[in-house]
Amino acid sequence: MSVPIDAARKFDPARAGEYETQSRIALAGYDACHELSACMLAAALGSGGPAEILVAGAGGGAQEIVTAGPLEPGWRFTAVDPSAPMMELAVARLRETGLDGRTEIFLGTVDDLPADRRFDAATLIGVLHHLPGDDAKRAILRSLAARLKPGAPLILAGNRFAYASQPLLLAAWGQRWRMKGATPDEVEAKLSKILQGADPPHSEEAVADLLAETGFGPPTRFFSSLFWGAWLARRN
Template identity: 65%
Template structure:
């Protein structure tokens, strides 16, 4: 499944990722910044933490926002796409943060299966995985590596795209607003939809989190089809 996701983000798509993401998701940077703020508020400002970042390739925006807010945090960034991970490494070097980030080409299951992380972030991944089993599996893999009660930020598209024609039209308008003509709008929308399978509802996201070992999810950001939640790894029983 990781290989299937990686194939979608080849060199050509990686090259346009930053611009495309900020058009496709109104509030792209705000989502990353709020993710960092929620994790900081949960863990406590100024405290050391080891943070797992899943699907970190591309802009590395979630890492840059969190690292600048919390200078005592270190990161392990995992992504299955070589071009996307290379792009993230470039942004981390430019931001002067590469010494605080270990990058891993691969999947979460390639990491040591022990609870060695204080928090985790997974942004823009879940809707690229086909079927509930794959979605549940990646959440379970994350949970396995988190300390009891550790926070997870998970963000991505939810709701079936066809269920919201008004949102689809607004999504296309975002591209027109940024200078795209009719043919380019159709191409961009087709690429966005290609192979994507969002959870059909917020209830489905919450159910997947619960089944994977997370509790107390709260949504803190929304933008058309996009949502972001903070949940906690279920604490170990006494």
């Protein structure tokens, strides 16, 4: 997960260390989402060839790269994240899996990349709902569009409802934590935190509008889990 500098401050070393475990509870189907993201990119690009993939939000377990790398040995990755603790975890995971030699590490934001860099594809997974307001969401999507070749696919994944607008999904999300051993007080604290701590697009239509406003074509949704959705859209 990667966010611009202001939002990235909340991913301190303590939170970074628990990120992978927490993410797999918060998102039922965490691994499936990443696997299908890799499959969708391979289907869009064609399998077996070389490609340069921009991974915006690689911090944590670098799961996008760890999953896609073995599927497509010809792909090379540029991992971008402004959080040093999160990037340290990503680098360690890439070394463990032998993918560090195919990955360029970039500590910073997408805007900090050279303006003339162009990629064959990009991913933005678990980022957009951490950006407050539509202007910030448009800004990162425009930055990605500016660094993609025409027709290049973007994998976008994240939460896509205002949490309070979906009380049944919110209650089921709390039950998911209870299923994984959280006490009633812990569940209540997590529900309070999610209601206060993020600003997702308020609908799937809002996601499509953000993409249309920032240089992308209509999205195809390929994964859904409670609040979460994942889409592929191509740069115009």
